[in-house]
Amino acid sequence: MLTGSSGAVTAERRAMSLTVFINAGPWLPVPPSGYGGIENMLVYLINELRERNHRVILATVGDSQISVEQQVFRFHQGQHRHIAAPYCDTVSIAHGHMECVLEAIRRTREIDIVHDFLEVIGPSMLTQLGVDGPPVLHTLQWNLASHQEYYRHFDGRGRVFFNGISGPQMQAASRNLRDHSLGVVHNGVDVDGLTYLAEKDDYVITLARFTHDKGQDIAARICSELDLPLQMAGTVGGIDSPDVLRRELEDPDSPFHDYKDVKYYLQAVLPYERKYSRIVWVGSVGGHEKKKFIAGARALLMPIRWEEPFGMAVIEALASGTPVVAMRRGAMPVIIKDGYNGFLADDEQEFKNCLRRVGEIDPAACRKSAEEQFSAARMATRYVKLYEQVIQRAKVAGDRRRPPANLHNVDDRA
Secondary structure (H helix, E strand, C coil), X not given: CCCCCHHHHHHHHHCCCCEEEEECCCCCCCCCCCCCXXXXXXXXXXXXXXXXXXXXXXXXXXXXXXXXXXXXXXXXXXXXXXXXXXXXXXXXXXXXXXXHHHHHHHHCCCCCEEEECCCCHHHHHHHHHCCCCCCEEEECCCCCCCCHHHHHHCCXXXXXXXXXXXXXXXXXXXXXXXXXXXXXXXXXXXXXXXXXXXXXXXXXXXXXCCCHHHCHHHHHHHHHHHCCCEEEECCECCECCHHHHHHHHHCCCCXXXXXXXXXXXXXXXXXXXXXXXXXXXXXXXXXXXXXXXXXXXXXXXXXXXXXXXXXXXXXXXXXXXCCEEEECCCCHHHHCCECCCEEEECCHHHHHHHHHCHHHCCHHHHHHHHXXXXXXXXXXXXXXXXXXXXXXXXXXXXXXXXXXXCHHHHHHHC
């Protein structure tokens, strides 16, 4: 399929314009001020859709700054700070957001399709709209090993469908989830909108929320052994700066003392920062600062311990001419061509050896791999095709489920 050419975009502009209701969720604004993989991807997707004359209604939080036709929100500020809180607190935020989403959908008749990104709760509540609600495409942005029971018994009623973001991710999908799925769409970035630098600084980076699965402690350990400057960007338990975290932990009653990711940072990562001055958590970075941060790095490190379903930071790094060193897990082999735009490792020792070799990678090759495979234009074209497919399938299913128009009249006569 030709997905990135100007000819394809021109043809799409001649087609019927769609009204797409995008549910980004209540966690972070679009665009995010720093951390936010899904929200960053949505910036690229929304801009591409609107460039092609599709209308976008965005369900988000009130401090989102992206231009759309309409914005819907329950919460004025992003609730990511609470995402690692106990379930009873977090679930009320997600449900409160979804109540606002359902109300907006019910009062807006011209919606052609809902594109949902809120894990589990989104598709669960959207199925309740019934046969007269708009069809739904839900993009799976997480490891499918979790929530297996939910996906195994899910019934989209012919109106709610899924797509994955990588082949390795979908290998973990249940038979029922695969039956509801319409394929894979890789995440994309606006390559031209990112800073490209061929000449690199001496530091390496991580760019992810701090958690055991992301492996920042591995990066810190390896960089301490190689005496490499390591700058780690991201959030700790939803907190975006060392100063804020320090103030929280000075309060003995702060709930952050009990957050799993905070404990991980304090016990597994912070000791390296205290011992080695060139290893530092810089907090969450965004905007122009983030572009410079990525483009100037010798390498992005992905020492992951889990089956990463994709990796927005990885393709942003490649678009910036920055090679990636990653564990050979999840979607990393889909994105990284070993020895061309980065390296893949099977253990820590191999990871260390690969890191020694990042100077062999041509930044231009990294940029080219992002342009050819992971552009925002390619992503948007594929999603528009899926929107059309979902709309058609839902129409067929609705015709089958909808009772004859005169059925109630017959019953009334009886």
